[in-house]
Amino acid sequence: MREYGVAELDSLLTAVRDSLSSPSPARERGPGGEGPGEGTLYLVASTSHLAEGWRERVPRFELGADPGSPLEAVVRESARALGFPLVWETPAAVIPLPSGWEARARPAARFAALHLPVRHFDPYSVVLRLVARGDEPDYQAALAYLRHGWVELVRLETLLGELLPRFTSATLAQDPAEFRRKFRGLRQLRASVA
Amino acid sequence: MTDVQAHGATRRVEIAGDIARYVEAGSATREFPIRELPEQFIQWQLDYKRRIYDAISKDEYIAFNAGHLPVVGTLSGEDQAVFPNLANKGVGFTPKDEHIEHYVTLVEDAVEQIQALPPHAVDQTRELRVRAAREFYAHPEHIDWRRLGLLEIFEGETYRNLMRRPFASVLWTGNSPVFVSYQVDCVVEIIATDHPRYRFSWAMRRLFEYEPFHVVQTMFPYAYTFWVTGWHDKTPKRRYK
Numbered sequence: 491m492r493e494y495g496v497a498e499l500d501s502l503l504t505a506v507r508d509s510l511s512s513p514s515p516a517r518e519r520g521p522g523g524e525g526p527g528e529g530t531l532y533l534v535a536s537t538s539h540l541a542e543g544w545r546e547r548v549p550r551f552e553l554g555a556d557p558g559s560p561l562e563a564v565v566r567e568s569a570r571a572l573g574f575p576l577v578w579e580t581p582a583a584v585i586p587l588p589s590g591w592e593a594r595a596r597p598a599a600r601f602a603a604l605h606l607p608v609r610h611f612d613p614y615s616v617v618l619r620l621v622a623r624g625d626e627p628d629y630q631a632a633l634a635y636l637r638h639g640w641v642e643l644v645r646l647e648t649l650l651g652e653l654l655p656r657f658t659s660a661t662l663a664q665d666p667a668e669f670r671r672k673f674r675g676l677r678q679l680r681a682s683v684a
Numbered sequence: 685m686t687d688v689q690a691h692g693a694t695r696r697v698e699i700a701g702d703i704a705r706y707v708e709a710g711s712a713t714r715e716f717p718i719r720e721l722p723e724q725f726i727q728w729q730l731d732y733k734r735r736i737y738d739a740i741s742k743d744e745y746i747a748f749n750a751g752h753l754p755v756v757g758t759l760s761g762e763d764q765a766v767f768p769n770l771a772n773k774g775v776g777f778t779p780k781d782e783h784i785e786h787y788v789t790l791v792e793d794a795v796e797q798i799q800a801l802p803p804h805a806v807d808q809t810r811e812l813r814v815r816a817a818r819e820f821y822a823h824p825e826h827i828d829w830r831r832l833g834l835l836e837i838f839e840g841e842t843y844r845n846l847m848r849r850p851f852a853s854v855l856w857t858g859n860s861p862v863f864v865s866y867q868v869d870c871v872v873e874i875i876a877t878d879h880p881r882y883r884f885s886w887a888m889r890r891l892f893e894y895e896p897f898h899v900v901q902t903m904f905p906y907a908y909t910f911w912v913t914g915w916h917d918k919t920p921k922r923r924y925k
Contacts, residue, residue: 492825626862675861
């Protein structure tokens with residue numbers, strides 16, 4: 491059992507940057523650091539918190555990009571080479587995303603010097619995804635977003651109200667009744683530590 | 685390990701690599717493979733401890749320390765006894781053998797500094813105490829997740845049962861809304877006060893002796909090493925879709 495700190499996250503993203511910078515005629519970088527068709531590399535949940543200094547260690551790195559992005563192969567290979575555990579997933583793989591999610595993605599200032607298109611995935615989408623899974627670390631990660639003011643409960647509930655009709659009970663992760671129960675758990679937990 | 689006398693027979697637990705051997709009257713009667721705790725449980729423990737240390741450092745009220753106070757079940761082994769004995773016990777973890785001297789020194793040094801001040805000076809020493817404890821749990825790779833560390837206080841029913849029958853099950857139950865729950869089955873080694881694992885557990889206890897969530901104790905006649913031989917994830921899950 492080991493955990494990983496921000497120094498290891500730096501190493502991983504540096505390795506990704508180096509790999510993307512290796513000579514390739516198809517990889518001319520844009521002004522935001524992005525190559526053609528690569529899109530944005532997203533930090534998700536506890537990995538965002540690590541980058542922001544909210545927590546010191548994580549058991550694995552949680553990253554993602556748009557479906558089909560070539561970033562996936564590069565990040566996976568870099569993590570494998572460095573021996574870091576990686577979960578490659580964004581909330582979009584599990585729940586419908588609330589409107590405006592792209593605009594709510596936040597810059598990851600820590601990695602600006604890398605000239606990589608790295609952002610924090612929309613915190614509201616991430617919290618909804620965490621609640622959908624509802625394991626103990628998920629609630630703690632959701633609370634961290636609330637505690638640091640990246641997510642406001644009132645706005646979260648508004649977005650959830652828009653989103654629930656799009657949930658389907660065909661998958662357990664999106665069962666609206668189950669989701670409401672878990673969401674109440676988050677509200678109560680928030681109230682107990684406020 | 686400590687030999688114990690029960691019903692005229694000498695009983696002991698021996699650890700050889702990844703095997704816990706129960707020896708009675710000089711010959712091994714049963715062997716148990718030692719296993720490491722599951723990663724999900726370890727992560728829950730680490731996160732829980734960090735939250736507790738955050739709360740201690742802010743001098744916040746701690747209603748219950750579920751990660752540290754599981755229920756320990758033991759059996760007396762006597763024919764007439766049909767019910768297990770259950771008791772909440774403070775349970776922690778100990779460093780791997782190759783790291784234990786380092787951490788014993790780290791925590792005992794902190795205790796020594798604390799003892800230079802009067803016991804009621806908990807506010808002045810809080811940062812030092814929390815820092816020492818955090819340092820240990822900041823390196824999960826230095827922790828031996830195959831064993832638990834407990835201190836004996838009362839020499840009551842649990843102690844008497846373990847003297848006769850050195851096996852115990854431990855049940856943790858976390859808080860709402862998830863109620864993380866694990867049962868861990870263990871072979872129990874009783875260790876004396878000069879053992880590094882006793883010293884480590886005792887020093888860790890003394891870091892937080894005067895916090896409100898502890899009832900102050902001065903004597904711990906033994907420590908236990910609970911060697912993990914099995915575990916079960918009992919966290920409630922939705923059964924039907």
